[in-house]
Amino acid sequence: MKLKRTILLLEDDANLGFILTEHLEMNGFTVTLCTNGIDGRTVFQKNRYSLCLVDVMMPKKDGFSFVKEVREHDQKTPVIFLTAKSLKEDRIEGLKIGADDYVTKPFSMEELLLRINAVLKRTTMAEVPVKLPVEYKLGSVVFNVRKSLLVIGEKQILKLTTKESELLAILCRHQNEIVERERILESVWNSDSYYAARSMDVYVSKLRKYLKKEPKISIANIHGKGYKLLVDA
Numbered sequence: 001m002k003l004k005r006t007i008l009l010l011e012d013d014a015n016l017g018f019i020l021t022e023h024l025e026m027n028g029f030t031v032t033l034c035t036n037g038i039d040g041r042t043v044f045q046k047n048r049y050s051l052c053l054v055d056v057m058m059p060k061k062d063g064f065s066f067v068k069e070v071r072e073h074d075q076k077t078p079v080i081f082l083t084a085k086s087l088k089e090d091r092i093e094g095l096k097i098g099a100d101d102y103v104t105k106p107f108s109m110e111e112l113l114l115r116i117n118a119v120l121k122r123t124t125m126a127e128v129p130v131k132l133p134v135e136y137k138l139g140s141v142v143f144n145v146r147k148s149l150l151v152i153g154e155k156q157i158l159k160l161t162t163k164e165s166e167l168l169a170i171l172c173r174h175q176n177e178i179v180e181r182e183r184i185l186e187s188v189w190n191s192d193s194y195y196a197a198r199s200m201d202v203y204v205s206k207l208r209k210y211l212k213k214e215p216k217i218s219i220a221n222i223h224g225k226g227y228k229l230l231v232d233a
Helices: 014-026 037-046 063-071 088-097 109-127 162-173 181-189 194-211
Strands: 006-010 030-034 051-055 079-083 101-104 135-138 141-144 149-152 156-159 178-180 217-222 226-231
Touching: 006 014, 006 037, 014 030, 014 109, 030 037, 037 051, 037 063, 051 063, 051 109, 063 079, 063 088, 079 109, 088 101, 088 156, 101 109, 109 162, 141 162, 149 194, 162 181, 162 194, 162 226, 178 181, 181 194, 181 226, 194 217
Parallel strands: 006 030, 006 051, 051 079, 079 101
Antiparallel strands: 135 141, 141 149, 149 156, 178 226, 217 226
């Protein structure tokens, strides 16, 4: 049975709220619109949603405060912040609070839909059908699979792309084991074409760059076979 896709939208700009609601419903979502954090909290307590879209700057209760209260009781419902702020500190603050993604205004509907679908794909895959680890600790590096966050030490937080996250997740699930190239291509790229294979190599290089500060972990290329995430316990 196909799950009903429902979104709680918190946006105090009436025109933008109407436009977002209309476009999301045209793309198969059922949307509940609230214009402030207090009303949003009341509605959230009474219903279950597939995802929350939350404007940061709102009257009565801002988006950060709303999400902090939600995360006290609900760690699973994905959240995407909508904001006019593009400061790095604000993005990090939002991710620390428990957001799954962060979209800066102005944005296109195409971009927003791609972000929403990517987050829903990650979170629903993480919850069914097998209970997989939500988080991996690799030396001083912590990888949160559901949020696609890579926390390096105490200061650096990286938001991974969907493919970066999926690639690192499959390597983490098979630490110190060879993961065949064909298996990665099928799982992450849904293709074994030449271009998909080259893309995979590029993404492996990106992950190596992110992880180079942690000497206990590395990604080895096993010639003719695949890749192995080496973790020195």
